[in-house]
Structures are given as structure tokens and as C-alpha cells.
Amino acid sequence: MKKVLALVLVLSLVFIGSAFGADKPAQGITIGVVYKQSGNPYFQAGVAGFQKAADELGFTFMHDGPDDGSSDGQIRIIENYIAQGVDVLCVSANDPASLVDVCNEAREAGIKVVTWDAPVDPEGRDLDVEPASAQVIALTQLDSMVKSVGGEGQIAILSAMATAPNQNLWISFMTDALKSSEEKYAKIDFVGVVYGDDEYTKSFNETQALLEQYPNLKGIIVPTTVGAPAVSKCIMDAKRNVKVTGLTLASDMKEFINKGIADETFLWNPTELGYAASYAAVAFVQGKITGAEGETYEAGELGTLKIEKAADGGTISFLNKLNVFNNDTVDAWINIL
Numbered sequence: 001m002k003k004v005l006a007l008v009l010v011l012s013l014v015f016i017g018s019a020f021g022a023d024k025p026a027q028g029i030t031i032g033v034v035y036k037q038s039g040n041p042y043f044q045a046g047v048a049g050f051q052k053a054a055d056e057l058g059f060t061f062m063h064d065g066p067d068d069g070s071s072d073g074q075i076r077i078i079e080n081y082i083a084q085g086v087d088v089l090c091v092s093a094n095d096p097a098s099l100v101d102v103c104n105e106a107r108e109a110g111i112k113v114v115t116w117d118a119p120v121d122p123e124g125r126d127l128d129v130e131p132a133s134a135q136v137i138a139l140t141q142l143d144s145m146v147k148s149v150g151g152e153g154q155i156a157i158l159s160a161m162a163t164a165p166n167q168n169l170w171i172s173f174m175t176d177a178l179k180s181s182e183e184k185y186a187k188i189d190f191v192g193v194v195y196g197d198d199e200y201t202k203s204f205n206e207t208q209a210l211l212e213q214y215p216n217l218k219g220i221i222v223p224t225t226v227g228a229p230a231v232s233k234c235i236m237d238a239k240r241n242v243k244v245t246g247l248t249l250a251s252d253m254k255e256f257i258n259k260g261i262a263d264e265t266f267l268w269n270p271t272e273l274g275y276a277a278s279y280a281a282v283a284f285v286q287g288k289i290t291g292a293e294g295e296t297y298e299a300g301e302l303g304t305l306k307i308e309k310a311a312d313g314g315t316i317s318f319l320n321k322l323n324v325f326n327n328d329t330v331d332a333w334i335n336i337l
């Protein structure tokens with residue numbers, strides 16, 4: 001009888017333990033998540049991915065971003081995470097160079113640094129997790145714009161912060177392509193880049209200035225989810241025949257897609273990006289990866305992800321999923337993104 005009671009007790013403890021997640025593989029691991037700025041729905045969707053992975057794996061995480069999208073604000077958040085003794089950081093950087101020192105301070109304290117969405121320079125990170133190759137993201141937007149403007153005319157780019165590593169890389173692929181001898185770009189006149197700093201009002205005002213400066217402007221590429229609805233609203237209010245494409249949330253752009261201001265826009269699922277970054281972060285802490293080229297890690301329902309050499313000399317891993325939002329597809333996405 002005593003043995004039966006002991007067995008019942010052990011089984012109950014096991015049951016209680018699993019009910020509270022004690023048997024989850026990442027129990028006890030803490031992730032410090034840093035994003036470009038607070039209040040950006042793109043990063044809120046990213047945080048939902050960390051939460052989904054936390055539910056599956058049992059880690060805890062904190063998340064924060066500066067109100068003003070500054071690097072100083074990000075440095076303060078990282079210093080605070082170091083002081084709290086997190087195991088791993090997941091950072092989306094406003095400036096790839098200015099976070100290197102604080103990330104290395106974290107690494108010296110034994111904290112791994114995974115970047116997601118917007119990388120810290122390679123010397124300050126262990127791995128970067130990105131939605132797709134920068135070249136694919138860049139040329140998808142550029143070629144979409146070329147199609148929307150019928151292959152000719154003046155186009156501009158409205159970006160995020162001038163230091164944003166992800167946008168700057170995409171822009172460099174676009175401007176390189178435009179300078180190339182490729183026939184499809186021959187009649188495109190690229191007038192330049194302006195920066196909305198991932199603030200709606202600044203993006204709106206910069207668009208107004210562009211429209212005034214270039215009365216013949218035919219299109220604006222907007223590789224930022226914050227900028228795209230601001231640019232589109234400005235064009236709509238000004239009643240100008242200027243096309244928009246870029247990286248956007250579907251819900252922000254439905255109105256402008258339906259009105260024909262944008263023929264199509266694109267985005268990966270930021271929730272999946274946060275989810276993948278969490279799995280990479282946990283794999284680091286568990287010693288399953290070191291961030292070297294050729295390694296792989298399991299990313300839950302996203303399957304096995306590969307670590308490759310990045311264009312900037314560090315290492316990177318891609319989701320390789322880019323969704324298109326147009327008149328046929330946007331309705332299916334508005335409750336997701």
C-alpha cells in the first residue's frame with residue numbers, strides 16, 4: 001500500500017510539474033528582447049512570436065524598445081538586461097555600429113547576442129536571423145515599382161532611420177541595380193532617398209516635400225511598415241498619381257491597395273521572425289549551436305533552419321518567406337498582419 005501511495009505521489013508531482021511547464025526544455029532561460037522603438041505594430045507582432053515560442057519552450061523573456069528609436073535608448077535597455085543577468089539578447093538595431101560595444105560587454109558577461117530584423121555589425125553578434133536575403137527583399141520591391149510605373153519615370157525611396165542597417169542594405173541593392181546596365185531600369189530616374197525615421201508624421205512631411213520638389217514623380221518605394229501608410233495617405237490627400245510599393249502590414253495598406261495607390265506590397269510574418277529568433281537564442285544557451293556557418297537548429301513549426309555566411313561577414317539564418325498583398329490577397333491577411 002505504501003508503495004502504491006508513493007507511486008501516486010510521484011505521478012501527481014510529475015503531473016503538476018508538467019502542468020506548470022517544469023518539463024519544458026528552455027525552463028530557466030531568460031531572453032532580453034530589444035527592438036527599434038516601442039509602439040511599432042511590426043515589433044508587437046514580433047513579440048507575439050517570442051510569446052508563442054515561450055509557451056512552447058518554457059523560457060521567460062522581457063521586451064523593450066526606446067520611445068524615440070534612438071541607439072542611446074537601445075544601449076540603456078541592453079545595459080539593464082546585462083545587469084539583470086539575462087542569458088541571451090535578441091536585438092533589432094537602429095544603428096549597426098553603435099551597439100557593438102554594449103553587445104560585446106554582454107558577450108563578455110557570457111550573454112549570447114542574436115540579432116533579428118536589423119543586425120548589429122558582425123563583430124558584436126553571434127548570429128543574425130532575417131526574413132529573406134536582402135537582395136531578394138530589395139529587388140522584389142524595385143521590380144514591383146518598375147512594373148507599377150510602366151517602366152519609366154522618376155522614383156524615390158522613403159526609408160526609416162538614416163542609420164537603419166536593414167533598410168540601408170536593401171537600399172544599396174536597389175541603387176546598385178538601378179546603376180546597372182539592366183534594360184528594365186534604363187528609363188527609371190531615381191531621384192534619391194529621404195528618411196521618415198519610422199515616425200508617421202515625419203514620413204508624411206517628407207513625402208509632402210518630395211511631391212512638391214518633383215512634380216513629375218511617378219513612384220515611392222517605402223521599405224518600412226511605419227512609413228508606407230503615411231506616404232500613401234499623403235499621396236491620397238494630395239490627389240497625385242504616384243504609386244507606392246514597399247514593406248507593409250496588410251491591414252495598414254488595404255485602403256490604399258483597394259484605391260490603386262499601391263498595386264502590391266510585401267512582408268514576411270514578423271511573428272514568425274520573433275519565433276525563429278527565440279528558437280535560435282535557446283539553441284545558443286543550450287550549447288546546440290555556436291553561430292558558425294553550416295550549423296542548423298530546430299525552429300519549432302518552422303522546421304530546421306540553416307546558418308549561412310552573411311554578406312557583411314558574420315553569419316545569418318533566413319526564413320525565406322515573403323508574402324504579397326494585392327487586391328486578391330490583402331483581405332486574407334488583414335487579421336494576421
Ligand code: RAM
Nearest residue numbers: 042160223224225226247
Ligand atoms: C519597420 C521597421 C523594421 C522593418 C519593417 C519592414 O517596422 O523599420 O525594422 O523590418 O519596417
